[in-house]
Amino acid sequence: MNLGFLTIFWRDMIRFFRFKTLLISSLVQPALWMAFFGIAMSANFNRLTSQIPPIPGVPIVDYLTYMAAGVIAMTTLFTSLFGGIVILFDKNWGLLREIFASPLPRNHIIFGIALSGMTKSFIQAIIILVFAIIIGARFFVGYTIPQTILSIAGILLFVGAFALGFLFLSAAVSVSLESPEGLYGIITLLTMPIFFASNALYPVSAFPPFLQAISLINPLTYLVTGIRYFAIGGDFQAIGIHYTATPGDILFAFLFLVLFGVIMFALAWWRFGKASVT
């Protein structure tokens, strides 16, 4: 079996750990989101929703816990969308020619970048999880240790599937573009609707219909649903809304992310086949 993609993975991880400022900022930034946005918003939301009578018999989840899942998802989205940028730099600096002129099959470049991007997302997700719990998010409440481990595995499974989809997309865009500026532009355009038309920070039930429709085809919504299911549970209330998720819903969410990933991989495959670097 050709394990050539591990070579690409190896190099990208060297770079990840070598650029200390990038490494530290990528780990600290989501923590800062939690610390500032999370605490500030949860203070407000908790005050606003304290008037709403709780639904009897349903566990109440505070806003910090609710949005922590969204911050994991958001960080995964950003990291993954930027994950392909190394291809763009390599292309601009001529380094991609060494790889394209080597016997390494091109899809292994995609696999390698995806694997390193996914690893980065895993590291970030775990850091946010730990940090969120430290500042008061109530994750895994009442879980036994095996249940907690299983839940973390479930979260990482969702994070991984989601990350792959957006890494493939990022790789496809990067290999098609000429300059990093173009990629920044496209990422900015994509992140707004994906992030805000989702359930990451607030419920979608109050959205106008067109926004709700977007949220239903938005992979981020399914990622957040998955993370909340594993970290909080399948039956809770937050911001006065009753959330339920059955294992069937979760399976559907996961399959949606897998389908998204497959489509994005096909896109990347096509773009890489077309790409020529000279």
Added chain:
Amino acid sequence: MREPIIVVKDLYHRYGDFTAVDGISFEVEEGEIFSFLGPNGAGKSTAINVLITLLKIQDGTAIVAGHDVAKDPQKVRESIGVVFQEVTLDRDMTCREILEFHGRLYQMPLSERKRRIDELLSLVQLDSKRDVYTKHLSGGMKRRLEIARGLMTRPKVLFLDEPTIGLDPQTRTRMWDYIRSVNEEGTTIFLTTHYMDEADNLSKRISIIDHGRIVTTGRSFELKNTLGEDLVYMETDDDVAARTVLREMPEVREIQEKSRGIVLLLSGDGTKVLPLIMEHLSAGGIRILVVNLKKPSMDDVFLHFTGRELRDEGRKNISPPTGRKGGGGR
């Protein structure tokens, strides 16, 4: 003649309306150093990119190391090494990592990678820079590291695209020594250059390429011999009359008109012919203002075959570019 290791027939390559490579055919023998000499924009890099499978072949055939670039690009990639025109080193990786990455790309086993990295770093005298980031290397060191990388997988053919561009004269000479020693170990070398002296010094055979076509191919001395034994440049008080006189002389093979003065291609030994020429001219009442006798150089060969000097940037670079930035410093 030994077996050809590269066989190219009727190769064309177009970018839209522009024909970069306009029907070239040539063969490279196993074990030789073969040069493409031509100005920037002549189509050298395009041709090389087709041979190393970075550009899809459009028209014609090319066999490299026994494999067809159209049908079996994968096999071609496995058999060749490439040193690109621009520096293609990751600034933030060490010399060892650069070679390690390359070896892994080609699926070399771990023990062989280790051995080869040691061998090559000492071949190009970068042992002491083993764990230094490439951004801290000088232009010449970067080039040497790239040559080492090109040799990592023991390729049958090493492609060098403008290997000494932007290097100072001393470094160039040392680079030529490396290239020769690599060739002596049995690697066939295909190089492109727009430096006359580089093609002249290094290669066994040279193809002069211009406007996407091969103008002529031959050994360096053969190419120079086509110009005759010696060249005479002269200015007289009446060039028109001088040409009439000189045309009658059997020792003068060809007369070329220049913007100032004339150039004579001699078929005999210039030291003996020149006094004759002077006699004839003074007998015809023509006064010589300037005269210069020299052996033909590759510059003259190029001028002769293309009808002009290396154009554009190429022209500025006929002498080694000492004043340019080192090694494509990125």
